Amino acid sequence: xxxxxxxxxxxxxxxxxxxAAKVLHEEADLLTLGQLAGTARFRINPxxxxxxxVDRNINYTNICxxxxxFCAFWxxxxxxxxYVLDDEALAKKLEETKALGGTHVxxxxxxxxxxxxxxxxxxxxxxxxxxxxxxGYSPPEIHFFARRFGLRIEDVLVRFIEAxxxxxxxGGAEILSDRVRRIVSPGKATSREWxxxxxxxxRLGLKTSATMMFGHIETVAERLLHLVRIRRLQDKTGGFxxxxxxxxxxxxxxxxxxxxxxxxxxxxxxLSRLVLDNVRHVQASWVTQGPRIGQVALxxxxxxxxxxxxxxxxxxxxxxxxxxxxxxxxxxxxxxGFEARQRNNVHExxxxxx
Amino acid sequence: MTAWSLGEGTLDSFPSRLLDxxxxxxxxxxxxxxxxxxADGLACLQxxxxxxxxxxxxxxxxxxxxxxxxxxINHHLNYTNICxxxxxFCxxxxxxxxxxxxxxxxxxAAAKIAGxxxxxxxxxxxxxxxxxxxxSYFLNLLKAVKSAAPRANLKAxxxxxxxxxxxxxxxxxxxxxxxxxxxGLSALTGGGAEVFSERVRAELFPTKISADTWLAVHDTAxxxxxxTNATLLFGHIETLTERVExxxxxRDQQDRSGGFQAxxxxxxxxxxxxxxxxxGPTGVEILKLIATARLILDNIPHIKAYWVMLGTKTAQTALxxxxxxxxxxxxxxxxxxxxxxxxxxxxxxxxxxxxxIDAGFKPVERDTFHRTVPSL
Numbered sequence: 001x002x003x004x005x006x007x008x009x010x011x012x013x014x015x016x017x018x019x020a021a022k023v024l025h026e027e028a029d030l031l032t033l034g035q036l037a038g039t040a041r042f043r044i045n046p047x048x049x050x051x052x053x054v055d056r057n058i059n060y061t062n063i064c065x066x067x068x069x070f071c072a073f074w075x076x077x078x079x080x081x082x083y084v085l086d087d088e089a090l091a092k093k094l095e096e097t098k099a100l101g102g103t104h105v106x107x108x109x110x111x112x113x114x115x116x117x118x119x120x121x122x123x124x125x126x127x128x129x130x131x132x133x134x135x136g137y138s139p140p141e142i143h144f145f146a147r148r149f150g151l152r153i154e155d156v157l158v159r160f161i162e163a164x165x166x167x168x169x170x171g172g173a174e175i176l177s178d179r180v181r182r183i184v185s186p187g188k189a190t191s192r193e194w195x196x197x198x199x200x201x202x203r204l205g206l207k208t209s210a211t212m213m214f215g216h217i218e219t220v221a222e223r224l225l226h227l228v229r230i231r232r233l234q235d236k237t238g239g240f241x242x243x244x245x246x247x248x249x250x251x252x253x254x255x256x257x258x259x260x261x262x263x264x265x266x267x268x269x270x271l272s273r274l275v276l277d278n279v280r281h282v283q284a285s286w287v288t289q290g291p292r293i294g295q296v297a298l299x300x301x302x303x304x305x306x307x308x309x310x311x312x313x314x315x316x317x318x319x320x321x322x323x324x325x326x327x328x329x330x331x332x333x334x335x336x337g338f339e340a341r342q343r344n345n346v347h348e349x350x351x352x353x354x
Numbered sequence: 355m356t357a358w359s360l361g362e363g364t365l366d367s368f369p370s371r372l373l374d375x376x377x378x379x380x381x382x383x384x385x386x387x388x389x390x391x392x393a394d395g396l397a398c399l400q401x402x403x404x405x406x407x408x409x410x411x412x413x414x415x416x417x418x419x420x421x422x423x424x425x426x427i428n429h430h431l432n433y434t435n436i437c438x439x440x441x442x443f444c445x446x447x448x449x450x451x452x453x454x455x456x457x458x459x460x461x462x463a464a465a466k467i468a469g470x471x472x473x474x475x476x477x478x479x480x481x482x483x484x485x486x487x488x489x490s491y492f493l494n495l496l497k498a499v500k501s502a503a504p505r506a507n508l509k510a511x512x513x514x515x516x517x518x519x520x521x522x523x524x525x526x527x528x529x530x531x532x533x534x535x536x537x538g539l540s541a542l543t544g545g546g547a548e549v550f551s552e553r554v555r556a557e558l559f560p561t562k563i564s565a566d567t568w569l570a571v572h573d574t575a576x577x578x579x580x581x582t583n584a585t586l587l588f589g590h591i592e593t594l595t596e597r598v599e600x601x602x603x604x605r606d607q608q609d610r611s612g613g614f615q616a617x618x619x620x621x622x623x624x625x626x627x628x629x630x631x632x633x634g635p636t637g638v639e640i641l642k643l644i645a646t647a648r649l650i651l652d653n654i655p656h657i658k659a660y661w662v663m664l665g666t667k668t669a670q671t672a673l674x675x676x677x678x679x680x681x682x683x684x685x686x687x688x689x690x691x692x693x694x695x696x697x698x699x700x701x702x703x704x705x706x707x708x709x710x711i712d713a714g715f716k717p718v719e720r721d722t723f724h725r726t727v728p729s730l
Contacts, residue, residue, distance in 0.1 A: 030674045030714060031412060034405045035371055261712040262667025263674065292637030293667045299404045299638075328633070335636050337402040 003027045010036045010274050013043055021224050021275050030263050037270035037301030044280060045303045050333040051281070051343040054326055055135070056097045056310040057106045060085045060123060064110025066140065066187035070174075070216060072251030073317040074110050084115065087126065093311065094130040100310055101326070103344035106169055107136030108314075111144040111188070117156070120145070121163040128164035135345035138171035139197035143189040153200045161204060167345045168201050170210035170244065176229045177222040184216060184255065195233055202239025207346045210240050210279070214268055215247035215260035223268070227275040234278045241347050242281035242304060245272050246288045251318025262293045266300045273301025281347060286332075287315055290322050295332040304343075305329060372406040380649070381410055390650050395598030398646040404638060411645035411676030415657070419678045423715035424656070424724070425706045428476035428682035429506075431466060432689065433458045433495055437482030439514070441559035443548070443590055445626035445693035447482055457484060460491070460498035466686075467502040473703075474503055476682065476722045479510035480543055480689075489523035493537045500538030507722035508538045509583075512546035513571035517563050527574045535580060541722050542575050544583030544618055550603050551596040558591065558629075569607050576613025581723060584614050584654070588643060589622040589635030597643065601650045608653045615724055616656035616679060619643050621663040625694020637668055641675045648676030656724060661709075662687050662697050670713035679720075680710055 006023040010016055016024075024033060061084045064074035075082040097105055105127060109115075120137075127134045137160065145156045157165075174184065176191040189197070201208050210230050214223055234240050245268050247260035260268075265285070273282045284302040286294025287309060294305060308326050315321075324332075333340040342350040372378045376397035380390060390398075401407050436455040437447035448455040458466070467477060477499055492511075500508055511519070511534070520530035531539070548554070550565035563571075572582050584604050588597055601617075608614050621640060624630045635643070648657050658679040659672035669680060685700040701709075703719075710717040719727040 030671075031405050031409050035409075038405060258708065258712075261709060262670045263713045265667070266671065289667060290665060292640065292665060293671065294637070296404075296637045296641065296668075296671060331633065332636055336404075336638050 007032065007036065011039065013040070013277075015277055016274050018224055018228055021227070021271060022220060024274065025220050025224065025267070025271055030267060033267055033270040033274075034300045037273040038299060040273050040277070041282070041301050041303055044277075048338050049341050050298055050303055050305055050336070050338040051341050051347065052305045052329050052333065053104070053307040053343055053345065054100060054102045054310070055104045055106060055307045055345070056093060056102060057108070057307075057312045057314070058085070058090070058093055059313050060090070060107060060109040061112045061115065062110050062313075063112040063114075065113060066111045066185060068174075068185040068188060069255045070184050070213070070248055070250075071314075071317075072254050072319075073314045077112075077114070084112065090123070090126060091130075094127060094132060097132060097310060098130055100308075101342075102132065102310065103342075103350055104133035104135045104166065106307075107134050108138055108141065108169060108171060111141065113148060117145065117149055117151075117159060121159060124160060124163035124165055133166040133345045134164060135167045135169055136165060138169050139194045140172035140189045142168075142197045142201075143193050153197055154204065157201055157204050157206070161206065165206070167241075168198070168206055168208040170208055170240070173211045173226070174213045175218040175222055176226040177218060180216075180218050180222060191229065195229060198239070199233060199237055202237035207239055207241045209242045209244060209283075211243070212245045212272070213248050214245060215264065216255065216257055224271075224275065227272060231276055231278060234276070238278075240279050242283050243272055243276055243279050244283040244285060244306070245269055246285035249288055249315055249318040249320045251320075254318065259288075262289065265289055265293065266297060269297050269302060270300040286324060287312060287322060288320055291324060291328065291332055295336055298333070298336050298338065305333060372403060372410070374401045374403040374406055377401055377403055377406045377410060384410070384414070384649065389652060392595070392598055392602060395601060395646055395650050396594055398649060399594045399597065399642050401642070404641065407642060407645045408675040411648040412674055414648050415676050415678050418655070421714075421716050422718045423673050423678060423680055423710045423713070424718050424720045425680045425710065426476050426682040426720055426722070427471075427473050427703060428478055429467060429470060429474060429685045430478045430687050431458075431463060431499070432481055433463055433479060434481040434484045434487065435688075436484040436486070438485055439483050439559060439562050441548070441562060442628040443558055443587065443622060445623070446689040450485060457487065460494040463495055464498040464502035467499055467506075470503050470506070472505065474506045475719075475727060476507050476509055477503060478543060478682075478684075479508060480512055480545060481515065483514065483518050487522070489519060492519050492522075493533065496534060496537040496539055507540040509541040509543055509722050510534070510539050512543050513568045514546035514563055516542065516571050516575075517567060527571055528578065531575055531578050531580060535578065539580070541615070542572065542580060542582035544585040544616070547585050547600075548587045549592045549596055550600045551592060554592050554596060565603065569603065572607065572613070573611045576611035579613075581613050581615045583616045583618060585618045585620050586643075586647075587620040587622055589639060590624075590629055590632055598646070598650070601647055605651055605653060608651075612653075614654045616658050617647055617651055617654050618658040618660050618681075619647060620660065623663065623690055623693035623695055625692075627693055640664060640668055641672060644672045644677050645675045661701070662690050662695055665697055666701075666709055670709055673710070673713050673715050680706060680717075682706075
């Protein structure tokens with residue numbers, strides 16, 4: 001397929017084929033991709049509004065048996081820095097989040113074999129008791145609990161829903177290619193298992209996000225296959241609310257790599273918007289890109305600037321640490337020419353706020 | 355509601371879509387060889403169509419340089435931080451008598467360069483207005499640094515310093531520049547311009563030389579065959595109009611004397627300054643300024659994306675918005691890091707080339723005169 005054919009396909013709003021996406025990825029100019037993605041963004045989200053959330057990423061434990069090679073956050077149970085968050089510390093974090101106008105917490109942790117279902121259900125109930133939504137337990141965690149405790153995926157989800165689980169974050173997706181996963185995250189759920197958890201969650205009425213961590217050992221074709229797999233599941237269930245791509249950040253003791261640069265990030269973000277015609281929102285990653293490129297991404301297909309992240313530990317462990325207050329977030333959105341609106345974990349508008 | 359630009363000289367096969375009618379008019383003007391004016395510049399800075407603006411600037415950039423992005427193997431040296439100007443936007447200066455003040459003797463400055471790799475092509479030497487330095491210091495400084503790296507070109511001093519050095523020697527700018535040239539000076543740096551607006555000057559740097567003086571010093575340098583750069587420090591208290599007027603004044607000067615080689619937008623960093631309550635420009639503002647500069651400064655060859663201040667990711671992106679130069683290896687950047695820059699203080703050749711390649715351009719090494727350095 002020639003480049004102009006791929007561009008015309010993207011412009012038309014018809015579903016972008018794998019081949020067309022590959023041609024665009026490899027040959028289209030940055031600004032061309034951005035303009036195509038911008039058109040798609042406004043076709044799907046016509047209002048010049050950019051949403052954001054006030055929340056906190058709470059990692060209930062860093063003890064993890066998966067041992068993914070790109071991760072600088074995990075610790076073995078015997079390590080001096082290993083921890084499990086106790087209720088007092090957790091309650092303090094929840095209070096602070098509420099005081100800052102937060103709507104929810106992102107609740108994730110390492111695959112820790114010593115925490116049982118009761119423990120998790122109690123924690124979910126604790127978060128709920130503060131009037132906060134719990135956006136928690138990525139598919140690898142759910143899959144891990146099912147295996148560990150001899151439950152079906154659905155059983156784990158139903159118990160968590162009963163305890164108050166509100167939505168599921170799209171983490172642990174990395175690249176949905178088993179060739180890649182066998183090398184970078186062999187101790188974690190496979191692509192099929194990740195998708196199965198999401199499908200089960202959607203069928204139980206849970207909304208979820210989806211992510212992609214790119215820029216390590218994956219090929220272009222594998223990146224695009226990742227997007228196509230998300231798109232295919234979305235056709236079936238419609239449960240993904242948003243998609244967040246970001247580049248791998250090499251850190252201490254992780255696989256070597258040069259983090260993908262600013263333009264590569266913008267290209268992949270734009271392509272994501274073009275391929276995922278059935279996912280409503282695409283989120284910019286200021287956490288990995290910083291506020292400047294995070295804001296510029298608003299012109300490359302994104303309509304959401306993510307969360308103010310009162311706390312963030314995982315990417316920070318790899319040595320990448322940016323911070324944004326609500327005021328700075330709103331300023332970035334407004335100076336880019338958009339209206340800022342606060343949302344919660346399921347992309348509902350938060351009334352009475354900007 | 356969209357219109358297509360007349361993308362001249364672009365390598366892209368697609369006309370670019372311009373969503374803002376003002377940008378369409380600007381593209382038509384450019385295609386007809388008409389210069390942009392204040393209203394055009396403002397329209398660029400105020401547009402909601404960032405990518406449309408970028409594509410016009412990209413076309414102008416590609417018409418000159420195709421897919422090349424330039425960088426230089428250089429070393430930044432600051433001979434003193436003791437300064438009587440005490441500009442409110444500056445975190446680098448120290449008052450005379452401050453325990454953190456320093457002066458490098460000519461030998462100390464030379465020692466910082468000695469042992470520099472043979473491939474070093476340029477030394478960027480700036481300091482401050484230090485009341486204790488006499489004329490002979492500056493001559494000796496240049497001579498010492500030049501001897502330490504004879505193959506490197508000396509890009510030294512801002513117009514502010516030239517004016518000061520001339521006064522110390524009780525000579526004219528012309529005599530001063532000639533003497534410095536003899537001692538090894540190849541080019542002037544672009545700093546000290548800040549914003550040409552009198553309003554901003556009165557508020558932020560009242561004791562510094564005026565815009566007229568800054569431009570006159572550069573005029574003198576150009577007439578002596580000394581190439582210079584030009585800067586704009588933006589994202590503090592200046593208005594959009596003041597930004598554009600600054601660019602127009604540079605363009606006028608270039609029409610008169612023709613010696614500006616590169617324009618470098620400088621991103622204001624508030625840390626440790628007396629303007630620390632300000633936020634500095636956003637990524638979108640930075641890209642808009644780069645693009646607007648490329649379109650307005652039709653007579654200045656190069657637009658630089660100074661990675662220290664932009665950050666490497668924004669600098670890579672800026673190459674698509676009109677910038678063609680990535681600045682250099684630098685080695686030890688101090689001035690912006692005092693004000694809170696979080697970038698490295700230097701990059702090596704391999705890193706710079708990789709950043710440029712990852713951004714989709716072809717890295718080309720250049721020297722101080724923007725001549726291509728032949729690869730080995």
